[in-house]
Amino acid sequence: MDSRGARREPTMRDVAALAKVSTKTVSRVINDLPGAGPEVVERVRAAARSLGYRPNLTASSLRRSDRRSATIGVLFEDLSNPFDAALLRAVEDRARQNGVLVLAGSSEDDPDLQRELLTSLATRRVDGMVVMAVGGHQDALQQERERGTPMVLVDRPPTFDGTDSVTTTNRDSSREAVVQLAALGHRRIAFLGDRQTLWTSRERYTGYLEGLAHTGLTLHHELVHTDLHGPDAAETATATLLDLDQPPTAMFTAQNLVTVGAMRALRDRGLHHRVALIGFDDFPLADMLEPGVTVLRQDVPALGRKAAELIFNRIGGDQSPPTHAVVPATLVQRGSGEIPPPVTDTGP
Amino acid sequence: MDSRGARREPTMRDVAALAKVSTKTVSRVINDLPGAGPEVVERVRAAARSLGYRPNLTASSLRRSDRRSATIGVLFEDLSNPFDAALLRAVEDRARQNGVLVLAGSSEDDPDLQRELLTSLATRRVDGMVVMAVGGHQDALQQERERGTPMVLVDRPPTFDGTDSVTTTNRDSSREAVVQLAALGHRRIAFLGDRQTLWTSRERYTGYLEGLAHTGLTLHHELVHTDLHGPDAAETATATLLDLDQPPTAMFTAQNLVTVGAMRALRDRGLHHRVALIGFDDFPLADMLEPGVTVLRQDVPALGRKAAELIFNRIGGDQSPPTHAVVPATLVQRGSGEIPPPVTDTGP
């Protein structure tokens, strides 16, 4: 198999000895710094190659004056969630351009876990962090920020001052969806949303309310279901809605999995071609369902790119006042959101 | 905003000075080592707290004898791909239990990029790596392995000796799918697969061939389309198949996106209830389509857990011969795979 488990990695000293120069000269050659003649450079390069020398970045960053680890931390809610994964990928791409690697973790929306991961990152002296803040109190984040760690919040803004953020047009786009449904003639538009501890959920609900107000519709409390965690909860909530004496003729589902659950319930009753539905956040195969699901699509790569751009600016020393970037979501019409209300409902 | 950009992180020396002890004693307290009296421990803890001291793991791992960075590298093809993302998440969960963080990167199935990321990880002295090998030559991986870096390959086995791997029952499960289709009476079963440079694609094709052989069916070359990269290629390939004089009555699609493309083409022609389809790899909403898509589901969390278990064993010093773990995939019947051939085809 293997000559032996772990042999010692060669160091600059080994290279220096072989090339018959000082370690400082090796350092100069490795880092392409001036002060080494062409002949020496070649000798050192050859020695490094033959030993398989690779610099030790941890030792280097310990000694260097800028103290950079060429590593950033990414702390999202759940890396296996497609939204988070796409975001991570976008940040990673941008990081790679800077020769920076990404330490990634899932906070599970748990403040304690987030705090733990935060100190884990700090202990490794990452150059900066891109964080999806957990629902509750953000004091761990704030403390970290106050220590001077460059930080950018994505998807949800900070509850404290002085920190950059990148979010989507949660409120405006939600309003837009409700307005579209109302324009078709819908009067009873239901709202199904995720946990209200999440900022995005609250924003989308507010957008829903604005949409109703904007079109002169009245809010019917029995048409509002919040704090639905996962598709199953959404499915039962939808069933409850459809059992009402006056069921909704249209639904706005404010999150991915909620949309899926609602679709399932509609389909079970054969109502998926009769009740209009607009969902927040696109998902794969949304166009393959019958009918195609109309959604508000977030520009996830743009979110990630923007977050990465901000964090690297800060790491680069940018001291300007905090930016709160907002990336627009787009309404993608596929059929489910264009279903008109039944004629009986528009009667005299 | 901020008192000033980046103030210096407090060090052990600062804590030692405040607590009026030596740095060594601080080290003992921080690491819960014996040799410090209760009173001193309290003094040091108080000092550390009041300064907001946090140990510097890079300095620590430089000096420690075991030289551990408490970090592993994960190198997958594309972190935004749900399969990779779920795998990453499973590895991450296991890593967290060991207090280990994950450096993640996407190799894009590009050997040069993989080599680059590999050295990036090595430079940071990760304790081990979990890698999805790129299609072509694996010499960069092999070199890394020969240096003694603990390594586990996932999804695709090594082309060299002495390295652990975790894969799925690609071949056996593919055969099983074909056998099920043949048992329903299908005679013309098409194969649609991803790039043949990928080991998984080749295995699944072999399984297809085995399935044909096992049931006494003949291979019709015009029913085989390989090297389909993405849903669009799969869609046109499917269209070509359906235009044949004797089109297939069943299809085996050997990858996620290929399945989606094939579904799209079938649906465009209104044949989705007539042509049987079994896909490799599950995907969200597969059950919501009409008909539900029958798939071979990989146990992704199990793959990830196993990979993590292996890598941590190796890091822990396990010297036993290499393991090649194989996690079974399951056939999930949802409708599309249970469509019988048209009666005209089974005639005399």
Next chain:
DNA sequence: TTCTCCTACGTCAACGTTGACGCAACCGGC
């Protein structure tokens, strides 16, 4: 010629931490 400046190296210490070891004070046993 002598003075200055530049190039191409080398020496030394330090980054923050811990392993090896030293040493004083105290304990118990005889």
Next chain:
DNA sequence: GCCGGTTGCGTCAACGTTGACGTAGGAGAA
């Protein structure tokens, strides 16, 4: 009272690298 062992600290050097600085030798100007 002396001896051996333990407890509770401290001192020193080293991990692999680089910043600050030193210096020998040659080129060029005066």
